Amino acid sequence: MRKFEFTGGTKMIEICPKCGNHEWDKEITGDKICCPKCGEEWNFISMPLFILTGCSGVGKTTTAIEIVRKKVDYAVLDADILTWYVDWNNEEICNDWVEMILNLTKDINQSGKPVLWTMAGCIDRLPKAYNSRYFSEIKCLALVCDDEALRKRMQEGRGITDENWLKGSSDYNRYFMEHDSFGDVRFDKVDITDKTPQEVADYVIDWMKY
Numbered sequence: 001m002r003k004f005e006f007t008g009g010t011k012m013i014e015i016c017p018k019c020g021n022h023e024w025d026k027e028i029t030g031d032k033i034c035c036p037k038c039g040e041e042w043n044f045i046s047m048p049l050f051i052l053t054g055c056s057g058v059g060k061t062t063t064a065i066e067i068v069r070k071k072v073d074y075a076v077l078d079a080d081i082l083t084w085y086v087d088w089n090n091e092e093i094c095n096d097w098v099e100m101i102l103n104l105t106k107d108i109n110q111s112g113k114p115v116l117w118t119m120a121g122c123i124d125r126l127p128k129a130y131n132s133r134y135f136s137e138i139k140c141l142a143l144v145c146d147d148e149a150l151r152k153r154m155q156e157g158r159g160i161t162d163e164n165w166l167k168g169s170s171d172y173n174r175y176f177m178e179h180d181s182f183g184d185v186r187f188d189k190v191d192i193t194d195k196t197p198q199e200v201a202d203y204v205i206d207w208m209k210y
Contacts, residue, residue, distance in 0.1 A: 012107050013044045013134075028133040047109045049102065049135040050074075050116040050208055051187075053123055054143035055172035056165070057154035059192060059200065060118040063143065066201035067116070074208070075108055079119040095129070098122050102131035109134075116208060120172075124183030140187035141207055142176040143200065149193045 013033065015022045018040035027034040031046040054060050064076050082100055105115045126138050145153070150173055154160040176189055188207065192200045 013110055016040050017042055024130065044106075044134065045109050045112065046134060046136045047114050048137045048139045049105060049126065049132070050114060051123065051126070051138065051140040052116055052118045052143065052204060053120060053140055053187065054176060055150070055169040056120055057158055057160060057169050058143045058145060058150060058173060059153060059197065060120070060143060062157075062197050063200045063204060064116070064118050066197045067204060070201060070205065072205060074114040074116060076116045077118070079117050094122055095125060098125045098129050099131055102126070102129050102134070106131060106134040114208070116204075123185050123187070127184045138185055139208075140182075140185055141204060142187045142189040143192050144173055144177045144189050145191060145193040147173070 014024065014026055016026075016035040016038060019035060019038040021035050021037045023037075025036055027036060031043055032041050033044055034041045052060055052063065061078060064078060068076050079097075079101055082097060101117060101119070105117070108115050123140060126132060132138070147170055150170060151166060154166055154169060160166060176187070177191075180186055180189070190200070190203055190207075195203070
């Protein structure tokens, strides 16, 4: 697998309107950006970064689909769409992946729209990313359920029979149930064992209100 070199994407809000400086090293204070080359300052829209997390198979994508069907006024994206190049054993590439997610989000936010990502891993890397400075806070909600329900969702819902995969998801789910943070990232949680996809979607929509 080739190494992906992170280039920062479009970096739309980082381009200095006065001198055209497009380098990454801007100074961020609240909702203001300052160009270190010419001193120009400009405002940007700072919003929370919303993450819907949980183990593989718990129902993140199903929930996201239900949320979209409700015609919400924010973007709902699956972080898996950007994993085509990711080697999960490569720290640098994992960090690049997180930067890409945050970089894309901050540009979408400038249209006045929040973004909700479904994202299973690398949660602890979010506050360490360069682009985390552009967000007012990180809000993370974990979907959890009991082991029996999880196994049923994975086997019957997704046709997963690999015991290592099933065990890995079960262990990860248990972590979410027994803890309330990943590194510096605190997360809320909701037990969806007995909830319908529509009920879970409504819960997430209420949780996102800020």
